[in-house]
Amino acid sequence: MKQIPNRLKVGVPKTLFASYNLSYWQRFLTLSGMEVVFSGESTKETADRGGRLLPHEFCIPIKIFMGHILDLLDKGVDQILLPRMTDRNKTNFFCPKLIGLPEIVKFSLNLEEKRFFSPEVICNGLNPKVVRFPVTAAASLQQMKRVEKQALKYWEETLDNCRKQQITLPEAALKTSLETSRETALKISPETAGRGKLKQPEHHLCVGLLGYAYSLYDPFINKGIQRKLDKLKIRVYTWEMLEPETIETSLRGLKRPIFWNFGRMLLGAGLHFLKDPAIDGIIYVTTFGCGPDSVAAEILNLEAEKHQKPFLLINLDEHTEDGHLFTRLEAFADMLSTFKEDNAV
Amino acid sequence: MKITFPYMGPVFAYRKLFEGLGHEVVIPPRPSQRTIELGIKYSPEFICFPFKIILGSYLEALEQGADLIVTTGFIGACRAVYYGNLSERILHKLGFPVEVTVFDSPGEDLRGFLRNCRKLGNHTPFPKVVRTLELVIRLIFAHDYYQKKLNHLRPYERIPGNCSRKWIEIQQLLDSCNSLKELKEVLPEANRIIAGIPIDPERTILKVGLVGEIYLVMESFANHEVEERLAKLGVEVVRNQYISNWVTHFVLPPKRLLRQADPYLKHSAGGHEKENIGYILKYRQMGFDGIIHLLPFGCMPELVTQSLIPALSANLNLPILSLSLDEQLGWVNHMIRLEAFVELLWTRYGQAKEKINDGKVVCRS
Numbered sequence: 241m242k243q244i245p246n247r248l249k250v251g252v253p254k255t256l257f258a259s260y261n262l263s264y265w266q267r268f269l270t271l272s273g274m275e276v277v278f279s280g281e282s283t284k285e286t287a288d289r290g291g292r293l294l295p296h297e298f299c300i301p302i303k304i305f306m307g308h309i310l311d312l313l314d315k316g317v318d319q320i321l322l323p324r325m326t327d328r329n330k331t332n333f334f335c336p337k338l339i340g341l342p343e344i345v346k347f348s349l350n351l352e353e354k355r356f357f358s359p360e361v362i363c364n365g366l367n368p369k370v371v372r373f374p375v376t377a378a379a380s381l382q383q384m385k386r387v388e389k390q391a392l393k394y395w396e397e398t399l400d401n402c403r404k405q406q407i408t409l410p411e412a413a414l415k416t417s418l419e420t421s422r423e424t425a426l427k428i429s430p431e432t433a434g435r436g437k438l439k440q441p442e443h444h445l446c447v448g449l450l451g452y453a454y455s456l457y458d459p460f461i462n463k464g465i466q467r468k469l470d471k472l473k474i475r476v477y478t479w480e481m482l483e484p485e486t487i488e489t490s491l492r493g494l495k496r497p498i499f500w501n502f503g504r505m506l507l508g509a510g511l512h513f514l515k516d517p518a519i520d521g522i523i524y525v526t527t528f529g530c531g532p533d534s535v536a537a538e539i540l541n542l543e544a545e546k547h548q549k550p551f552l553l554i555n556l557d558e559h560t561e562d563g564h565l566f567t568r569l570e571a572f573a574d575m576l577s578t579f580k581e582d583n584a585v
Numbered sequence: 586m587k588i589t590f591p592y593m594g595p596v597f598a599y600r601k602l603f604e605g606l607g608h609e610v611v612i613p614p615r616p617s618q619r620t621i622e623l624g625i626k627y628s629p630e631f632i633c634f635p636f637k638i639i640l641g642s643y644l645e646a647l648e649q650g651a652d653l654i655v656t657t658g659f660i661g662a663c664r665a666v667y668y669g670n671l672s673e674r675i676l677h678k679l680g681f682p683v684e685v686t687v688f689d690s691p692g693e694d695l696r697g698f699l700r701n702c703r704k705l706g707n708h709t710p711f712p713k714v715v716r717t718l719e720l721v722i723r724l725i726f727a728h729d730y731y732q733k734k735l736n737h738l739r740p741y742e743r744i745p746g747n748c749s750r751k752w753i754e755i756q757q758l759l760d761s762c763n764s765l766k767e768l769k770e771v772l773p774e775a776n777r778i779i780a781g782i783p784i785d786p787e788r789t790i791l792k793v794g795l796v797g798e799i800y801l802v803m804e805s806f807a808n809h810e811v812e813e814r815l816a817k818l819g820v821e822v823v824r825n826q827y828i829s830n831w832v833t834h835f836v837l838p839p840k841r842l843l844r845q846a847d848p849y850l851k852h853s854a855g856g857h858e859k860e861n862i863g864y865i866l867k868y869r870q871m872g873f874d875g876i877i878h879l880l881p882f883g884c885m886p887e888l889v890t891q892s893l894i895p896a897l898s899a900n901l902n903l904p905i906l907s908l909s910l911d912e913q914l915g916w917v918n919h920m921i922r923l924e925a926f927v928e929l930l931w932t933r934y935g936q937a938k939e940k941i942n943d944g945k946v947v948c949r950s
Contacts, residue, residue, distance in 0.1 A: 295891045297883055297909060326852055333662035336854035340889035343850050347896035496670040496687075499660060531885040534631035535667045542674050555630075 247275040248378040250357050251312030251320045254279050256305050256338070257361075258321070259454040260502075261368055263398055263413050265321060267391035268370075269357075272379035277317050279308040282460035286311065287558045293348045299529040300461060300558055301454050302337055302344070309345055319354075320345075323361040326371065332364055332501045335532050365501035366399065366484055367392060402480040408466075409480050410457045443475035445576050448513030450479065450506045450540075451525030455556065461527060463562035465554075465569070469523075472573045477519060479509035486512055498539075503532040510540045514547040520576045521550035523569075528557035550576055587611050588705075589651035591668075592642045594803055594828035595728040597760040598721050603655075605717030607707045611651040613642040616806050620645055621912050627675055633664055634881035634911050635800035638807060640672050647681050655705065658687035660694075662855030663886050690835075720765055722832070727772065729827040731755050734779055736823070739816035741784040749813060751778050788819070791930050794868035795824035796861040797879035798887050801910055802826040808879055809916045811923070815877075818927045823873070825864055826857070834860070842867065849893055856886025865897060865905070874930045875904040877923075882911035904929055 250269050252258055258265055269276045280286075282304050290306030291298070312320055322342050325334040337344070342358055345351065360372035369392070373384045394416075401412040447469065455461045456478070469476055479487065487508030491497045494511075498504045506524075513519045522544060526533040537553055544551035552572045554565065588603045590596070592613045600610045614620070616638050624641025643654060656669045669687035676683050686705065691698040706714065732752070739748040755775045762768045793815060801807050803826055812822045842863035843853075853859045865876050878894060880887035891907050898905045906926045908919055 295888060295907070295909075297888060298892070324851070331660065333855065336662045336856065336858075336885040336889055339662060339852050339854040340850055340858070340892075344889060344892045347849070347893050350896070496658070496667065499666070500662065529631060529883050531631070531633075531664055531883060534629045534883075535664055535671060538629040538632070538671060539674065542678055545678070 247273065248376065249277055249316070249318045250274045251277045251279065251315065251317035253305060253308035253312060253320070255282060255308050255454045255458060256301060256341075257323060257325070257368070259457055260409070261395050263416065264368060264391045264395035267394050268384075268388055269321065271387040271390060272376075272384050274376075274378050277312065277315055279311040279315075282307065282458050284460070284558070284560055287460070291558075294344070297529060299337070299531070300527045300556070301452070301530075302341075303558075304454075304458070304460070305341075306345070306348070309349065313349075319357040322356045322358050323368075323370075324358045326360050326362055331497075331499055332362070332504070333499045334363070335500055335502075337531075363501050365487075365505040367396065399480060403483060406477070406481050408457070408476070408478050409453055412480075443473050445472075445474045445520050445573060445580070446518055447474050447476055447576070448478075448510065448516075448519045448522045449476045449525070450510050450513075450522065452502055452506070452527075452530075455527045456525055461556055462525065463556065463560075463565055465523075465525060465565065468566050468569055472569060474573060477513065479505050482509050482512060490515070494539075498532070498536055500532040500536075503536040507536045507540060510536075511543060514540075514543055514549050519549075520580055521552065521572065523552045523554060523572070525554050525556060528555055550579060586653045587651045588653045588655055589613055589643065589646035590655050591639045592616055592804075593639075593800060595725050595756075595759075597756070598724040598728065601724065601763070602717060602721045603705075605713065605720070606705060606709050608705070611646045611649045613646040616642050616804075618914060621914075625912055627679065629671075631883055632671075633798075633884050634807070635798070636664070636668055636671070637912060638800075638804075639668060640675065643672055643676065643683075644679075647676070647683060652683055654683060654685045656685065656687055658689045660689065665856070716765070720763075720768065723765065723768060724759055724762075725832070726829045727768070727775075728756070728759055729829040731759075731775055731779065732827070736812055736816075737821060738779070738782060738784055739813065740790045740819055740821045741786060741788050742816075743783040743785050745817065747782055748816075751782055754778055791820045791874040791927065791934060792872075793820050793822055793930070794864060794873050794876045795822050795879065796826075796864050796868075796876060797890075798881055798884050799826045799831065799857055801879045801881055803828070808910060809919070811877070811879070814920065814923065815927070818924065820927055820930075822877075823868070839863070849897065850889065854886045854889050856884070858886040858890045861887070861890050862893065862897070865903075866901070869901045869903050873903070874934060875906070875926065877926070878905055878907040880907070880909050882909050904933070 252265055252269070254262065266276055286307030287300065287304050289310050291303040293306050294303055309320060322345060324342050325338050342356060346353065357376065358374055359370040361368050362371055363369065370388050373381055398412050398416050401407070401416060402409060449456070449469070466476060487505060490511040491504065491508040498507050510522055510524070513522050522540070524537050524540060526537055541551055541553065550572065552568070554568065587609045589611045590599050590613070592615065596612055600612055603610045620641035621638060622641070623644045624637035628637045628640050658669050659666050669685050673683070673685035686701050688701055689697055735748045735752050742748050755778060758771050758775055762771050795802055795812070802824055805812065815822050839860065843859050845866050846859045846862035849862050850859055868876060878890065880891060894905050894907050904926065906922065908922065
């Protein structure tokens with residue numbers, strides 16, 4: 241691999257928006273002729289360092305995000321990818337903290353505007369779309385427009401893989417990156433992918449696992465929830481395994497749909513799981529202080545009661561102790577088995 | 586149908602509106618500790634504090650026999666847009682056969698807006714609707730005008746608590762008028778009441794701007810009478826979050842104010858955060874001594890403002906105190922912070938005076 245010395249080094253924090261469409265951003269930046277630097281994995285230290293910069297009430301994902309930014313600054317990147325998530329789409333919003341993210345980072349770290357690579361982005365929950373490209377010396381506007389389309393195609397392929405093979409996002413990203421050339425290969429460790437291996441063991445229970453990609457697939461926050469579920473022989477289904485039409489259809493029954501686009505996907509998937517007889521129960525993973533989840537999870541909780549489907553809400557924070565989690569999952573699995581046997585008779 | 590509504594701002598004016606349209610009205614009682622406890626019990630854990638208060642007051646109104654809740658919705662990134670829907674779900678689960686009518690902005694959902702209007706219109710003749718609406722809007726504006734005036738006078742009052750007592754009198758006066766003619770007769774009376782408050786205009790006071798989440802800023806039971814507490818410390822509190830202001834800004838968005846906030850926050854995050862930043866900048870220009878920023882625990886848009894406050898405070902050389910409030914009824918910790926903040930403001934005030942007087946120490950008082 242030839243290194244061009246004066247390529248623009250752009251840092252990508254591997255959390256929040258990037259944990260959804262990491263491959264999209266990586267493609268987009270590499271093909272625009274920039275060098276992509278990833279932040280390290282989230283650790284206790286990442287969360288602590290980031291948390292110190294923010295008011296204490298902020299949700300853990302944003303605190304971790306700040307930690308990732310600090311990590312990137314330590315690595316000496318020229319610019320940091322920080323998409324400006326706008327609300328031009330009038331029925332699809334980001335969480336206010338994400339809308340204000342560039343300003344939060346800028347003012348809490350006292351950085352100059354030129355340290356950020358900030359394309360304006362809209363998103364329908366699945367596909368990001370850049371509506372305004374930043375001016376950069378690395379690539380022309382035309383080139384970026386062309387490259388963005390390629391990146392989007394690549395991302396859609398990844399999502400397609402998820403649906404076809406019924407695998408989660410990190411697994412699909414790992415798979416796709418193994419297939420592509422080494423130059424653009426994503427460096428995803430097996431730990432990030434959650435399970436470590438793609439082979440599925442025997443399962444006797446099926447559970448809909450809901451949660452934002454940045455908390456569900458971040459090994460620091462999720463505390464290996466997928467591995468734990470595997471151990472309990474529970475097969476997991478997530479929102480990315482569903483067709484977007486399915487999600488939209490199940491949302492149509494609501495009087496007032498959720499407008500936050502990531503939450504919308506989760507709620508839609510959750511409502512579908514409620515009606516799906518193959519799914520035994522739903523586990524909703526949320527993080528402490530998550531605003532959209534306080535609404536989305538409550539709606540789902542009330543709906544689950546109506547549908548008589550077991551629903552477990554797990555609220556995670558920066559505690560690293562995970563014994564209680566396994567106990568709760570185990571109890572939930574026991575309940576599901578009993579429930580299933582009772583219903584089978 | 587017995588109508589109720591969220592407890593916010595001049596509730597008697599809303600009662601007049603629905604009574605004018607020929608409905609029976611249940612006014613939710615002023616939120617108390619019981620309201621908050623009821624609200625907490627049935628709300629999701631991490632929902633914002635105003636939702637808990639409002640749900641509690643709905644429950645109290647339902648106990649009194651209300652069966653239709655009228656509230657506003659709108660579409661945005663703030664959780665406030667789901668208040669109506671979420672409370673309806675929770676109340677249904679609790680077994681109340683209540684109906685919740687959510688008014689969205691006519692620009693966003695014209696058909697739904699008209700449908701709601703027709704439903705609540707109750708076949709009232711159009712001229713009467715217009716008359717009622719005019720009375721209600723005038724009442725709201727009068728209510729807010731007198732509240733502003735009393736907030737201005739409060740730190741100067743000679744008899745502590747006088748302004749608050751007079752405020753109750755004025756509210757009763759406004760509540761008593763049922764037509765525009767009566768309102769016109771009542772206004773001079775209210776002015777007389779205010780002119781009759783004994784004040785000490787010589788007093789040196791500090792001026793502090795109150796910004797933040799609209800419900801906490803407006804509702805004195807939610808912010809533990811922060812205005813009165815500060816007035817006792819010799820601080821005049823100025824705020825711009827009133828229902829009348831909200832109505833005005835809804836019809837005519839304050840473009841210039843929002844533009845001033847652009848360097849700090851480019852896109853609106855769904856709440857009043859841009860307006861608040863604009864007001865902080867405006868209060869600075871007006872020479873205020875400090876700013877107090879209130880937010881409910883975990884409020885999403887105001888957390889964005891809160892994270893910008895250290896930078897704002899440094900850039901403007903203006904002390905800003907950000908208080909995050911929740912259902913905790915103990916106020917001592919906040920009171921200590923407020924007192925320390927006011928002390929800081931007095932010190933700054935004294936230092937500024939010294940500068941003007943060529944370094945000579947001037948005794949205050």
